[in-house]
Every structure is written in C-alpha cells, then in structure tokens.
Amino acid sequence: MKQAFVFFLLAIVPLFCFSQQKLSTKSKKATELYYEADNYWVRGQYTAAYEILQTAVDKDKNFLEAYFRLGVIDKSRGNTSEAEKYLQKTLELKPDHAGANFELGELYIQIGKYQKSIEATKRYLALNPRNTERKSQANRFITNAEYALENLDSTRKIFPEPLPKHINQYAMQYFPVITADQKTLLYTRRLGTTMNHDEDLVVAKKGEGGNWSEPQSISDNINSSFNEGTCTISADGRTLIFTSCYGRNGYGSCDLYMSKKTGDEWSRPENLGPKVNSSAWDSQPSLSADGRTLYFVSNRPGGVGARDIWITSLDDSEVWGKPTNPGGEINTKFDEVSPFIHPNSKTLFFSSNGRKGFGGFDIYLAEKVGDNWGEPENIGYPINTGEDQVSLFVTADGKKGYYSHENLDDPKVKGEIYQFEIPEDLQIDTKARYVEGIVYDIETNDPLDAKVELYDVKKDQRISMVYSDSINGSYLMVLPEGEQYALYVNKPGYLFNSKSFDLSQELESEQVEIKIPLQKITLGGKAVLENIFFEFDSYEIKAESKTELNKVVSFLKDNKDIQIQIAGHTDSKGDEGYNQNLSEKRARAVYHYLIEAGASATQLEYRGYGDKKPLFDNSKEEGRQRNRRIEFEII
Incomplete structure (x- = not known):
C-alpha cells in the first residue's frame, strides 16, 4: 500500500510543476509561499509543502490553487475528511474547477459516497476535458459507483x-x-x-x-x-x-x-x-x-x-x-x-x-x-x-x-x-482437509525422508507432492474435498506404502493423522495395495485402480532384481470354495494387467488365498472390508 502511495505522489507531481502559473491570489506573500511549497513538492518533501500551503491560505482565505493542492495531498495521504473539505472549498471558489471535480469523484468512491461520486464525476465530464486517460478513469468512477449502489448488501453478517x-x-x-x-x-x-x-x-x-x-x-x-x-x-x-x-x-x-x-x-x-x-x-x-x-x-x-x-x-x-x-x-x-x-x-x-x-x-x-x-x-x-x-x-x-x-x-x-x-x-465450494503424520522405518522406528504423492484416482492425475522431513519424518498433505484420492509414500530401497481417501463423502474430522511405516525391500516383505478396486462380487478391475497398478509397474522397473507374488484375499462371508476362486481370479486379473502395462513376467506370479489369511476381525464389517484385499510379497 505504501508503494502505491509513493507511486501516486510521483505520478501527480508533473500536474503541479508549473513554475510561474497565473494564480488567483493577489497577495504577494501568499504567492511567495505557494512557490516555496512548490520547491518542497518537487523534492518529495510533502509535509513541508503542506505546512507552507496552510500558511498561504491563512494569508488569503480565497486562494483557490492552494486549497486544491492541500486537498490533493490530504487525499493521497488518506486524510479523507480534510481532503473533502479543501476540495469542496476549491469548488466554492470555482464550481467548474475540473481537477477538484475529478478528485472528489474518486474520493467519494473511496469513502463510500457513491451517489456524490457520480455527481462530481459527471460535472467533470461535462467540462469536456482533453486528457483522454483521465476521461477514461472518470468513466470507470461512474461504472464502479453504479455497480456499488446496485450491489451493496447490508444483510451480510461479517464482523472483522x-x-x-x-x-x-x-x-x-x-x-x-x-x-x-x-x-x-x-x-x-x-x-x-x-x-x-x-x-x-x-x-x-x-x-x-x-x-x-x-x-x-x-x-x-x-x-x-x-x-x-x-x-x-x-x-x-x-x-x-x-x-x-x-x-x-x-x-x-x-x-x-x-x-x-x-x-x-x-x-x-x-x-x-x-x-x-x-x-x-x-x-x-x-x-x-x-x-x-x-x-x-x-x-x-x-x-x-x-x-x-x-x-x-x-x-x-x-x-x-x-x-x-x-x-x-x-x-x-x-x-x-x-x-x-x-x-x-x-x-x-x-x-x-x-x-x-x-x-x-x-x-x-x-x-x-x-x-x-x-x-x-x-x-x-x-x-x-x-x-x-x-x-x-x-x-x-x-x-x-x-x-x-x-x-x-x-x-x-x-x-x-x-x-x-x-x-x-x-464459503468457497471446495474446502480442504489435511493428512499429517510421520514416515518411519518399520524395523528401527527411525524417521525417514520420503516422497509423499497425492493422486486423483478417477483422473489418474497427481495433485500434489511433498517430502517428509529428513530430521523428524513429519509430513502434511492437503486433501481437497470432493474427490477420491490415493496417497503414495516412496523411498528408494523400501516398499512403497499406499493409503486411500474418499473425500467425495463427508469426513468426520478436518484432520487425519496417519503414521506411515516403510519396510525395506527384503525377502518376505509385504505391501497391501489399498487403491485396487473391483466391481462388487467380481474380478473386473475398476478404472480408478489404474494409478495404483501403474505404481507397481514403476516399482518393478526400478527394482529389476526382485520377484513378487500378487496375492488375492477375501473375507469369510460366503462359501469357502467360492472365496478361493474369487481371490485367484482377482489376483490373476492384476497379474495380467501388470504385464500388459509393461512389467516383466519373470518378476511376477500370482495366487489366491481366499479367506485363509485375515488381517482383521471378520465379525465386523470394517474388518471384513479390509480383509478383502490385494497385496504383494517379495519372494
């Protein structure tokens, strides 16, 4: 704001640097004071210029030019009541003063007197000014004042x-x-x-x-x-x-x-x-x-x-x-x-x-x-x-x-x-929540610096990426509402970890806290693929699984010396044989997708385990949901 103030003062200096203009006063002393103020004005010493101009109007109570300049200085300083007083005094002495009408047109907008702004600006335009830039500004004053009068809404309850x-x-x-x-x-x-x-x-x-x-x-x-x-x-x-x-x-x-x-x-x-x-x-x-x-x-x-x-x-x-x-x-x-x-x-x-x-x-x-x-x-x-x-x-x-x-x-x-x-x-339509926590080594509990990526799974598009802190492992990721997201945490030498967030539905809290363990790439290491989705009671892979599956392909390409088993699991509901068959078909569907997407078949095998290896309590719906999963294991 102060930069704008200085720029404004510098911009208007040329308007008043007419060294020997014809003045309205007949007082020799007032004239001398006016030109003395001019010398301070051109050097940017506006306070000194202002004080001298006040002395000048004391010498001549009808000194038109001094009143106008006092009004302009007060306006630029934000002293709106004094600016209005001096500019109005200018118009009392000369009602067709173009500069005073223009300045009042802008001043009245600043202090919310929109109708008065329109009136002052129209008086300025009626004088047929030649300055095309200021005419354009004046027309904008009127446009804005009319807009303001139409859109003032005193019913909004905002109390800063x-x-x-x-x-x-x-x-x-x-x-x-x-x-x-x-x-x-x-x-x-x-x-x-x-x-x-x-x-x-x-x-x-x-x-x-x-x-x-x-x-x-x-x-x-x-x-x-x-x-x-x-x-x-x-x-x-x-x-x-x-x-x-x-x-x-x-x-x-x-x-x-x-x-x-x-x-x-x-x-x-x-x-x-x-x-x-x-x-x-x-x-x-x-x-x-x-x-x-x-x-x-x-x-x-x-x-x-x-x-x-x-x-x-x-x-x-x-x-x-x-x-x-x-x-x-x-x-x-x-x-x-x-x-x-x-x-x-x-x-x-x-x-x-x-x-x-x-x-x-x-x-x-x-x-x-x-x-x-x-x-x-x-x-x-x-x-x-x-x-x-x-x-x-x-x-x-x-x-x-x-x-x-x-x-x-x-x-x-x-x-x-x-x-x-x-x-x-x-309030804005799309609000944002956030997930925070730490990334750490699952064996040593040491904090890790890792890449944390957020993907919109429906668009298969990365939304944002941050890195966890190398000293304390902390991270924070913003989750805009309205979409389904996959969160990936990656570090060379470790299995990646994925999380799923469905913000198309309302979350109970604005904050989700998740500690994310990473497991080094070792024989027997496992990772649950939380963002692979199937149609209900089917082995048809849903489109929003693409992001996760492509992450697995990238992981295999970056670690060509490992082999993994794709394992399918179900909950305990239904017939055991049916569950076994469904888990195998789902694991096979993932296996074929990965190969078609560029993974090497020599790095892959698949197997279905049905309901034999639950991770959570099958007596509860939340447990059953988490037991229905695809995971991979380093073999």
Whole structure:
C-alpha cells in the first residue's frame, strides 16, 4: 500500500510543476509561499509543502490553487475528511474547477459516497476535458459507483476484528499467511510507516488454549539488516518464499527468494533465479499447498497490463520453470496484485483495479476448471468497499479469513491484521482437509525422508507432492474435498506404502493423522495395495485402480532384481470354495494387467488365498472390508 502511495505522489507531481502559473491570489506573500511549497513538492518533501500551503491560505482565505493542492495531498495521504473539505472549498471558489471535480469523484468512491461520486464525476465530464486517460478513469468512477449502489448488501453478517494487540504491536503488519493446521501465523512487520523502515518476517504459534504466542523473528538465517517483505508458506510450513528489494544479489528492483525448513532450522535464502525473477519488479508470492506451484506479481514486459499475476511450477528435477501469464482470464490492462491460491489449488483470490467493483482495488475469486480459469467474481460487500482491499487469506476449511487493514486514524499503527468468520453461504465450494503424520522405518522406528504423492484416482492425475522431513519424518498433505484420492509414500530401497481417501463423502474430522511405516525391500516383505478396486462380487478391475497398478509397474522397473507374488484375499462371508476362486481370479486379473502395462513376467506370479489369511476381525464389517484385499510379497 505504501508503494502505491509513493507511486501516486510521483505520478501527480508533473500536474503541479508549473513554475510561474497565473494564480488567483493577489497577495504577494501568499504567492511567495505557494512557490516555496512548490520547491518542497518537487523534492518529495510533502509535509513541508503542506505546512507552507496552510500558511498561504491563512494569508488569503480565497486562494483557490492552494486549497486544491492541500486537498490533493490530504487525499493521497488518506486524510479523507480534510481532503473533502479543501476540495469542496476549491469548488466554492470555482464550481467548474475540473481537477477538484475529478478528485472528489474518486474520493467519494473511496469513502463510500457513491451517489456524490457520480455527481462530481459527471460535472467533470461535462467540462469536456482533453486528457483522454483521465476521461477514461472518470468513466470507470461512474461504472464502479453504479455497480456499488446496485450491489451493496447490508444483510451480510461479517464482523472483522483485529488480532490481539501483541500480534498488532508494530507500526505496520501485513500479508498474513497461515499453515493448513491453522497453528502457525506468519506475517511481515515494519518498524515504521515509511519505505525506509526495516521489514522482517515474524511468526506466532497457536497454543493449546487457542491463543497466539508472542511473535518472534522467523529465523536469523532469513531476517537481516535488509528488507524481508511479502511472503508465502507451503501448507506444511516447510517451504517459504519471500520478497526482498535491496541488499541481496538479485536481478531486478525486487526479487523472490526461497528458504527450506529441516527440523527446526531454516536454510539460508536462495534467489529463485533468472527464470522466475526478472529485471523488473517481482513480488507478492503465493504458494500452492504442496509448495510446487508459485503465483506472483510482476510488471515485466509481455503481460496484459501494468502489474500482472504470473505462474511458475517446479518440475520433477526441482527446478522452477519459465513463468506463464494466465492472460485475460485473470489479468486486465490495469493492475492485478496480491494473489492467494487456496489450499484446494482450485480457488484463486486476487485484487484488481481493472474490473467492475466498489472502487480502487477489490478482491475477486476465480475457480480453475481443467486448465482454464472461470470468470472472476467480485467477493462483494462488506469485504470490498471503496477503499483498496488486498492480501486476503482464507483458511483451508474455508471458515475464516485474514487480511491486513490500513488504519487511517492512528498515525502510530498504520496497518493491522484482522480476522473474520466467513458466513456459510459465502464459503468457497471446495474446502480442504489435511493428512499429517510421520514416515518411519518399520524395523528401527527411525524417521525417514520420503516422497509423499497425492493422486486423483478417477483422473489418474497427481495433485500434489511433498517430502517428509529428513530430521523428524513429519509430513502434511492437503486433501481437497470432493474427490477420491490415493496417497503414495516412496523411498528408494523400501516398499512403497499406499493409503486411500474418499473425500467425495463427508469426513468426520478436518484432520487425519496417519503414521506411515516403510519396510525395506527384503525377502518376505509385504505391501497391501489399498487403491485396487473391483466391481462388487467380481474380478473386473475398476478404472480408478489404474494409478495404483501403474505404481507397481514403476516399482518393478526400478527394482529389476526382485520377484513378487500378487496375492488375492477375501473375507469369510460366503462359501469357502467360492472365496478361493474369487481371490485367484482377482489376483490373476492384476497379474495380467501388470504385464500388459509393461512389467516383466519373470518378476511376477500370482495366487489366491481366499479367506485363509485375515488381517482383521471378520465379525465386523470394517474388518471384513479390509480383509478383502490385494497385496504383494517379495519372494
């Protein structure tokens, strides 16, 4: 927000640098003061210029130009009541003052006086201004004001409240992000209200009582004497990307840097490199839940507008690819900023001043359908107002929102972090749950670093991938609602372990905790294939088994010196002979599929065991269900 403020001031300086313009005042002293203020103005010393202009209007109570400039400065500072007073005074002295009508048209949108905005802007346009860019802006004022009047909905029950004072203890705090388990809050804090004050990343933890701890520096390896700005963190809290604009080796005015957490230690940040960073401004990152897709903002050439949202992803070699621009599906010829990709990886929130809205920057959401984005939707009032709205974060369960609110009333605390409960009718369609636990060696109980992959079994498509921590074996994987998933845990030298999750049905908990043991590849080692499915009372393999079967093929190709037996098992219901026959046919069906998919027949054999080797109690339905299985054994 402060960068936008400075940019605005620099942009309007040329409008007022007419060194010897004809002024309305006849007071020599007022004239001298006006030109003295001009000298401070062109050097960016706006406070000094403002104070001198106030003295000038004391010398001449009808000094038109001084009132107008005071109004413009107050407007740019966010002092809306003073800005309105001075601009109205300008119009009292000259009702057809084009600049004052234009500035009021924009100001009234910012403070939610939409009808007055329309009236002021129409007065400006009636003067037939020649500046085509400002005419275009004025027409957008009217469009937005009319949209706002039609879409103000006071019935929405949203009550934002600031986080506790110990969280909002700094001069500015903004761009909050939260891990999927909602136990870690990370945000940027600034020690003062100007761009010259230091920015660092701080973290707070939620205790057992639900209260946030005192914020601490995230790490001495990350925070420095330079600035560490807007950041993003993966759902498991172990991959961090942040912005730094000076002091570090970079490629442009602001670059993106990455740090990885192993155990409790963050690595020293590394620049994402010239594929991602450019000679332009690159900032405001947002990571997908698994930390492998990055959304960010850049004003580099080749985009749609001034500042666009760009997207890059990690390949299987852990290298970031060349960023792509989603084009007009998301970006406009104006500015799109502060992207946030929800943990469901389908819902993108972002701010834009180039779409129909309530004025300034509004927050929109777009849903991903296949490889494309649906039409962005304004999330509406009272979240969006005439003021700029940026940096929204929505929790994985879709129930709570966090954002940074610019406080215009308190000069000591200019930006605070707010939270609000999202009404059920406004919550996103696809929420996300998560599975967490540790990966360990089944024999030694030692934690393992392993690849954890999530697949949509109906599409046979990998949704996300993370690695368990090499120090403590911990992992966290986000599970978007609405689909059936297979979870695979792989490590060279070990049998893979698979789990099944059906999120097309409602789960009782938002969290699933699973400890995943891995068994070394040894004679007699067994693995249950939990994502192989058959039609009821049949040996016909269902299509959603393809992902699991292909994993077995890959495992055999990676371990050519082993042989496995495909074993079919049933529960104890029904005739023993029938169960034996069904188990053999199912094992044979898997055997043939694997060979047709590229596995070597010399590595495979199959056998049916009927109901002779139960793993669980057959007197209970849950036990019977788990006893109906396909497993393989190293022979």
